[in-house]
Amino acid sequence: MLNEVLRLHHESVVADAHNDLLMLVTRRPRSAWASYFRERWYPQLREGGVDVQVLPVYIDNEFRPEGALRETLRMIEAAQRIAEGNSDVVALCRTGAELDATLAAGRIALVLALEGCPQIDDDIELLQTMARLGVRIASFTHYGRTMLADGSAEDATGGRLTRAGADAVALLEQLGVLVDVSHVGRASVEHILELAARPIVATHSSAYAVHRHHRNLTDDQLRGIAATGGVIGVNFFAGFLTDEKPRIEHLVEHIAHIVDVAGEDHVGLGSDFIAEVLEEKVPPCDRPLILEGANTEILVPGLEGPVGLPLVTDALLRHGFSEPVIRKILGANFIRVLEGKTCNSTR
Numbered sequence: 001m002l003n004e005v006l007r008l009h010h011e012s013v014v015a016d017a018h019n020d021l022l023m024l025v026t027r028r029p030r031s032a033w034a035s036y037f038r039e040r041w042y043p044q045l046r047e048g049g050v051d052v053q054v055l056p057v058y059i060d061n062e063f064r065p066e067g068a069l070r071e072t073l074r075m076i077e078a079a080q081r082i083a084e085g086n087s088d089v090v091a092l093c094r095t096g097a098e099l100d101a102t103l104a105a106g107r108i109a110l111v112l113a114l115e116g117c118p119q120i121d122d123d124i125e126l127l128q129t130m131a132r133l134g135v136r137i138a139s140f141t142h143y144g145r146t147m148l149a150d151g152s153a154e155d156a157t158g159g160r161l162t163r164a165g166a167d168a169v170a171l172l173e174q175l176g177v178l179v180d181v182s183h184v185g186r187a188s189v190e191h192i193l194e195l196a197a198r199p200i201v202a203t204h205s206s207a208y209a210v211h212r213h214h215r216n217l218t219d220d221q222l223r224g225i226a227a228t229g230g231v232i233g234v235n236f237f238a239g240f241l242t243d244e245k246p247r248i249e250h251l252v253e254h255i256a257h258i259v260d261v262a263g264e265d266h267v268g269l270g271s272d273f274i275a276e277v278l279e280e281k282v283p284p285c286d287r288p289l290i291l292e293g294a295n296t297e298i299l300v301p302g303l304e305g306p307v308g309l310p311l312v313t314d315a316l317l318r319h320g321f322s323e324p325v326i327r328k329i330l331g332a333n334f335i336r337v338l339e340g341k342t343c344n345s346t347r
Contacts, residue, residue, distance in 0.1 A: 015331035034085025048306035096339030113137035204270030233270025239294020
């Protein structure tokens, strides 16, 4: 059975829509950015079978507001140096054609995303600058309020997109950059779905009906994303999956629910691996870090990092998913939207 799992996993295209590893890369000296990635992260990604890795650009509070744009440029430069210094094994992809060529060559495709837009504020023309620098996915906020939208922690306010946020949706669609609703508040998600003319994604969100946390998406939101032809990347973070002692079956429960509600063409993986980030960035005096009611040190056993991804394939097989559906969940669905292709359920 193990050999069968590994065969299916490594024959499939595996896309992870959210790994914050750039935050750790940029803590190293610039001269070590490429070598640190090769020594620390490339082996994990390769062992985990990752073929496409979305690299979010997340700006910590220490850089906001004045240093947000500068830190963004540093992180994008770090991604460029990773790609240039490891061109035999990875490539930074800006187009579907580049993605296809990278996968065909057996290299890992890296894709840049903005997580929240503190570097943009309401100067949405900077989104075009970000697109020119290679950004292919953008979300408008984290937990709080920005000049574009409200985050999910602001749900009680009922805030929709600002005028700048609505204009940003139109601009991103014009640029071919995917709008990401992970972290966006409920009313703002609904507003985005009203405006959307192209596929919308949630790079790292789970199902509210399975676990009632504001970071998760309601069934109506799941259906709305599917109606655009988009994809929901299921988050592995234990605090968004269950209040119980987490097991991989809790993750599969979220995946199965989203398949039931949104359809098999609209589910992917958005790991949100943060164990190494928090281990390095959070001092012992601040541990355990409680984030929106969740203990960040409680993890799904085996899914602390990319190496554990074959366990997901095993769990999906044991749940009864067919191989074609598993291949869609592991990466084919996200590849489709990154390439700008549609599916039968696109409105």
